[in-house]
Amino acid sequence: MSSASPSSSAQAARRALADRLQGIRKDARINGRELSARCGWHPAKTSRIQDAKVAASEADIRAWCAACGVEDQVADLIAASRAVESMYVEWKRLRGNGLRSLQESYAALYQQTRMFRFYTSDVVPGVLQTSAYVRAIMARFADASRTPDDLEQAVAAKLERSGVIHSGNHRFVFLLEEAVLRYRLGDAEAMAGQLGHLLAVISLPRVSLGIIPFATERTIWPVESFRIFDDARVQVELVTASVNVTTPSEIGDYLQIFGELQAFAVYGARARALITAAIDAIG
Structure with missing residues (x-):
């Protein structure tokens, strides 16, 4: 890369x-x-x-x-x-019209995409987030910005967009660092519910969920979280901005790194075991 x-x-x-x-x-x-x-x-x-x-x-x-x-x-x-x-595009510009408007702005892209590839090193991918988990994340942005007070509408808009995983001719490949399972975003109940949802997602058709364990010996370190839409666009979320990559050579770099990271992941029963251990650790 x-x-x-x-x-x-x-x-x-x-x-x-x-x-x-x-x-x-x-x-x-x-x-x-x-x-x-x-x-x-x-x-x-x-x-x-x-x-x-x-x-x-x-x-x-x-x-x-x-x-x-x-x-x-x-x-x-x-x-x-x-x-x-x-x-x-700076986040302050994207959020200027409110969190709900920001969520709705992605709707068309999600409907048009056939193959989704998500790599996350920080949070559960958006389309897999539960309402409590979404609310915990969005509350932070609502508190830190001067956007309209539309938190609940934004949560609803995001969950509606997430319905794409259950409809249409879409395929999803999720790749998570094990740390994502351990980061406490929300209270214990929200985290337990989110992790339980991941257990259910593993069995969905057209969905592949891989987790890269802490103990894996690897030659590629965790990188910034990114999403690949078909082979046409990559979105990377930075602290201050959303970056859209559309240059074919750069998209190729992300596709390559995604494939290499997949080799370190575990799937099926081994992935379930990591999720279950994270739930147990919540206490």
Whole structure:
């Protein structure tokens, strides 16, 4: 797998777009000061855009191309800009309209996807979460942000989306680090209920649930949790942002690491034993 983090990949995409804009300016044989004058803004703005310190807006791109006489490139550059924008989206923006809206925004993607691959090193995957577990996680975000008070509606929206595991022509491959079974998110009753739900999920058709034991000798360490939707998109949740990876080569990296991590997992009776031991440990 590439050593670059999802956030650095997003920054590289921003850098590539900035380089394209700078190349257009150079091809037009004008310097930054002249371009700024033609666009009607301060030269410092041109420098910040070319250095990828700020993102060029769609209006900026149109003005830039007009100043360089390449209006025919506007559509392509705006499409590239939108791709960069969707690649790295700050959580504060995603949650701005409330937790319920955030959950509902994923509904179409989940319905369209046929093959889901989930790797988690921190929490139980969303589509496997019980209502008490979901509520414990979301309560933290509701307390930490200034989003609308819609916790219960958000929990309901997430559980409704999770129904995809019981309907339609979908396949699911879940890969969990054993630590996920031990992290106390919610009270003892919530955790016991969540782990009991995992025991039931193992027997579902079209579902594969693997757990990587603590004691496994491994050559790959736990990485950031990620979700692969078909072979078309990877979503990675960072502390401050959601990263969408759509570049084929990077998706290939995630598919490779997922396959390698699967080799360390246990399934069936051995997975059930790990879950049962975690339930017993709750006391």
